[in-house]
Amino acid sequence: KQEVTQIPAALSVPEGENLVLNCSFTDSAIYNLQWFRQDPGKGLTSLLLIQSSQREQTSGRLNASLDKSSGRSTLYIAASQPGDSATYLCAVRWDSNYQLIWGAGTKLIIKP
Amino acid sequence: GAGVSQTPSNKVTEKGKYVELRCDPISGHTALYWYRQSLGQGPEFLIYFQGTGAADDSGLPNDRFFAVRPEGSVSTLKIQRTERGDSAVYLCASSLKGVTDTQYFGPGTRLTVL
Numbered sequence: 001k002q003e004v005t006q007i008p009a010a011l012s013v014p015e016g017e018n019l020v021l022n023c024s025f026t027d028s029a030i031y032n033l034q035w036f037r038q039d040p041g042k043g044l045t046s047l048l049l050i051q052s053s054q055r056e057q058t059s060g061r062l063n064a065s066l067d068k069s070s071g072r073s074t075l076y077i078a079a080s081q082p083g084d085s086a087t088y089l090c091a092v093r094w095d096s097n098y099q100l101i102w103g104a105g106t107k108l109i110i111k112p
Numbered sequence: 113g114a115g116v117s118q119t120p121s122n123k124v125t126e127k128g129k130y131v132e133l134r135c136d137p138i139s140g141h142t143a144l145y146w147y148r149q150s151l152g153q154g155p156e157f158l159i160y161f162q163g164t165g166a167a168d169d170s171g172l173p174n175d176r177f178f179a180v181r182p183e184g185s186v187s188t189l190k191i192q193r194t195e196r197g198d199s200a201v202y203l204c205a206s207s208l209k210g211v212t213d214t215q216y217f218g219p220g221t222r223l224t225v226l
Contacts, residue, residue: 004154032212043116043203043217044155089154098168098211102154 002027004092006103014111015082021075021106023090028068031093035064035075038087038105047088048075080110114138116218118204124224125194133189133221137206144187145215146179147203155203161187162210194225 005024013019023033032051036044048057048064050073056065063076077084087107091100117136125131137144142163147155157171161181172178176194181187191198201220207213 009152034214036217041219043219044205045217046214049214091154093211098160099157099171100155100215102156104152104154 002092002094002101004090004101004103006088006090006106008106009104010107010109012109012111013080015080017080018076018078019080019108021077021088021090021108023073023075023103025071025073025090025092025101027094028071029095030068031095033064033066033073033093034091034100035062035073036089036091038089044089077108082110082112084108085110116204116206116216118202118218118221120221121219122222122224124226126226127194127196129194129225131191131194131223133191133202133223135187135189135204135206135218137185137187137204138216139185141206141208141216142184143207143210143213144181145205145207146187146189147205149201149203149220151200158189160211191223194223196225199223199225 003026034049035047038044050057050066061078066073087105089105090103093100119134144161146158149155159179160168164184176192179189201222203220205215205217207215
């Protein structure tokens with residue numbers, strides 16, 4: 001069964017720290033993987049999309065890496081800010097599926 | 113430009129009632145998706161439209177759920193004989209052409225079945 005897991009479910013760190021969020025998935029034959037941010041009442045925003053052939057993607061202070069062989073992706077956030085507080089979700093599309101399969105997310109709190 | 117919009121933002125109904133949830137995608141986006149999200153969980157895929165047709169409805173939980181997109185833009189998710197277990201946030205997303213494109217999400221409709 002194709003599943004996506006995110007651990008921890010919640011994370012609280014002081015402002016300014018660099019941090020890493022984890023996403024693991026079964027079945028390494030993925031098509032692509034995306035990281036999303038979810039703010040209460042505002043829906044989901046796509047942050048980074050990594051194609052199967054790529055190893056990483058960067059946008060500003062965010063860097064997402066992909067290691068298919070180990071079934072893992074990480075989202076690195078540099079110099080965290082209180083505005084980064086949100087729930088971060090990882091979603092995977094496998095070749096044989098139209099659907100995005102989602103992790104349950106990591107709720108991140110950045111303390112001023 | 114305008115993003116994906118969903119109405120209503122909140123819907124409270126009684127068990128057994130019929131509800132309709134509306135999604136207005138980004139203009140020009142041919143692909144539209146419906147998801148359901150329960151508290152503390154990631155979104156669960158329901159149905160995917162390509163134009164006017166449902167390309168994949170494998171996520172619809174049962175025949176009480178139905179969705180339409182008659183003109184290839186606005187979509188309506190319809191739930192008959194609502195049950196308490198249907199309570200969730202229903203999310204709509206659209207993408208320019210299809211499943212390989214970035215999906216843009218609406219704010220969701222919070223459905224509460226009493």
